[in-house]
Amino acid sequence: MKRTWHLRIRKIHRYLGLFIGVQFLxxxxxxxxxxxxxxxxxxxxxxxxxxxxxxVSQSLVSPSIPLQALQQKGVDSVLSINI
Known part of the structure; x- marks a missing residue:
């Protein structure tokens, strides 16, 4: 019983060493x-x-215009805006 346990530990130790060695490499x-x-x-x-x-010549939209449109549609909060 003791000998089989010793051989099992040696085998596990060998394969763990090989596995860790490959990772290190x-x-x-x-x-x-x-x-x-x-x-x-x-x-x-x-x-x-x-x-x-x-x-500079590009016309920009005021942020209040889309907010008013959202309020008219009943939206009460905005989680995110993608530009």
């Missing part, structure tokens, strides 16, 4: 990749496009 390879590659490409800075501003 993948962690180290990922760290080397991130340290050798261009960090701007990883962050996606090359994919950013400049934001165009609002021109």
């Amino acid at each position: 993948l962690w180290a390879v990922g760290g080397l990749y991130f340290s050798w590659s261009n960090l701007d490409n990883i962050h996606g800075d090359h994919l950013k496009r400049p934001v165009s501003g609002i021109s």
